[in-house]
Structure formats: structure tokens, C-alpha cells
Amino acid sequence: MKKTLGKSRIGTDSHIHNDIFKEIMKNKKAKESFDTESIMFDFIEKVKSEMKKKHLTNYALAKRAQIDHQVLARILNGQKNAELATLAKVANGIGARLKMDFVFNDK
Numbered sequence: 396m397k398k399t400l401g402k403s404r405i406g407t408d409s410h411i412h413n414d415i416f417k418e419i420m421k422n423k424k425a426k427e428s429f430d431t432e433s434i435m436f437d438f439i440e441k442v443k444s445e446m447k448k449k450h451l452t453n454y455a456l457a458k459r460a461q462i463d464h465q466v467l468a469r470i471l472n473g474q475k476n477a478e479l480a481t482l483a484k485v486a487n488g489i490g491a492r493l494k495m496d497f498v499f500n501d502k
Contacts, residue, residue: 438482439471445489460488
């Protein structure tokens with residue numbers, strides 16, 4: 396039996412999710428946590444994409460990056476907040492340079 400809210404099923408209405416997300420993002424700590432996780436998520440996705448393009452295993456990338464393969468595995472699984480120097484090594488291992496930049500909030 397499906398529960399419905401209006402014409403859509405509960406849990407599938409993107410407007411409800413967006414409203415809840417906007418409300419949560421009013422909390423400063425929640426926003427900071429989300430922003431940090433979002434940065435790491437983007438980094439991890441880019442690294443994994445490059446690994447796939449270059450046919451690199453975790454072990455091969457760790458060797459190129461000169462870091463322990465277990466550290467790399469924890470980073471790629473989102474289990475570790477890595478130091479900036481370690482992230483720079485990972486970027487170097489895929490043939491890239493880690494770059495930091497500002498993105499200003501629209502007000």
C-alpha cells in the first residue's frame with residue numbers, strides 16, 4: 396500500500412526534499428559540514444574518474460602518490476579527512492596539481 400501526499404508518493408517529491416534541505420542549511424554548523432563533505436566528494440569523484448581513464452588501481456595510484464595504499468583507500472571511501480599535503484600527493488599521482496580557489500556566495 397502506497398502512502399501518498401497529494402498526487403505524489405511520500406519521499407519522491409523533490410520540492411519537499413529541497414524545502415527540508417534549505418531549512419537545514421540555515422544552520423551554520425550543518426552548512427559548514429555539508430560544504431566540507433561536498434568538497435571531499437567532488438575531489439574523490441574526480442580522482443576515481445581519472446583512475447578509471449588511466450586504468451589505475453588503488454595500489455598503483457598510491458605508489459605513484461607515494462602514500463600508503465590503505466590511506467588512499469580510506470580517502471577514496473570517504474572515511475578519512477586527509478591533510479592537504481596528502482590530497483596534493485594524490486592529485487600528483489593522477490598527473491594533476493591540486494588547486495584551491497574561492498567561490499563567493501551570492502547575496
